[in-house]
Amino acid sequence: MTTFTLGSAITEGLRKAMEADDRVIVMGEDVGALGGVFRVTDGLQKDFGDSRVVDTPLAESGIIGTAIGLALRGYRPVCEIQFDGFVYPAFDQIVSQLAKIRSRSAGSLSVPLVIRIPVGGGIGAVEHHSESNEAYFAHTAGLRVVSCSNPNDAFHMIQQAVLSDDPVVFYEPKRRYWDRGEVSPVADRQLHQAAILKEGSDCVLVAHGPTVATALAASVAAEEDGYSVGVVDLRSISPLDTETLRAVAARSGRMVVVHEASTFMGIGAEIAAEITESCFFELEAPVLRVGAYNLPYPPASVEDAFLPDVDRVLHAVERSLSFSEER
Structure with missing residues (x-):
């Protein structure tokens, strides 16, 4: 290595x-x-x-x-x-x-x-x-x-x-x-395979590129509150590794998709639709999305408020868990 x-x-x-x-x-x-x-x-x-x-x-x-x-x-x-x-x-x-x-x-x-x-x-x-x-x-x-x-x-x-x-x-x-x-000297998966970075029984976070580190940090923070939150790195956006996404959604029953792009018409919307259609009876809550706002990218002085961070991801996890409690 x-x-x-x-x-x-x-x-x-x-x-x-x-x-x-x-x-x-x-x-x-x-x-x-x-x-x-x-x-x-x-x-x-x-x-x-x-x-x-x-x-x-x-x-x-x-x-x-x-x-x-x-x-x-x-x-x-x-x-x-x-x-x-x-x-x-x-x-x-x-x-x-x-x-x-x-x-x-x-x-x-x-x-x-x-x-x-x-x-x-x-x-x-x-x-x-x-x-x-x-x-x-x-x-x-x-x-x-x-x-x-x-x-x-x-x-x-x-x-x-x-x-x-x-x-x-x-x-x-x-x-x-x-x-x-x-x-490592040898690749451990094919180009279009997602990677399960962390297993979680309460909820799974799905991210790619820059937000994978954000999702991992949110998972650690959730553990401090007593929740088991998994993390999946998409790696491939098109084609999507829907087999892996379906499997983790079925195991946890809850999914939150995190990306820097606006949630409006974004990758998270496609994943939410796919998982809702294929895993409807396994889900305990709707698939939620965390992303940037539907605005032009702001000046650098306020970009931290624009981009999804750990707190916004944790809020989505709490919302997902609250759906189960309401049911």
Whole structure:
């Protein structure tokens, strides 16, 4: 086992992927000499050259459009979008072209392309630097959407994403880039498998990316009040590991979904609908959601009040438990 930060684990995962296959190309704004705005690609251009680690113009539509062409020619591009809110100029390329090519060609063409996107708030950034836009891409058939939450997953999931013959939107929680953890040499699960981080008999918290740490902290706090609260890391947003979600919901009878995005039309709503439909008779309470408010991301000075925290998660757990008492 080796200890890495989440950011450096992605670096090492990319390095492994590039060593294993010379068709893997990293491209994006300032990914070369600078090493990316979060230094995730630091050292890769030095080791692999500027033909495989390519500094692009500041044009996200051009980055993704060029990468689609490269993928169709047999390469496996990994594109970096500097910040979550910068992906919108490439939105048409992603949802109208990238996601549709396999279907449009009746399966004869594949586009093995990874789009890395730092996601979420918590770093005191300005507008367009702290958004959680997973639902846009999860709603688009033809895209795989995943989100790592710890260094071990970051290291293995980026390599698994590169190996996918389908396009993968790879979300990286930017406020967790500096979290340290052990990285095992062998992956312990497939790319689209959820991870049960903690079992709980009273309620289960479901989270992904930046809110996994929040859910774990809330679980510990709930224990101090005498409750057993489990935690599941989704890891994959599309497709969802519904088998694992159904199993944990049936065991505890209560579920709370936590994410940084607005709860309105968010990932939590899809999970709530799925679990309600498939586990109705096992549930002791409705599936509840904790997320950001349905507002534009606020100034950094008040982002702590905007993002879900331990207290808001615990309040949802208490609400879930109170439904059972009322019955």
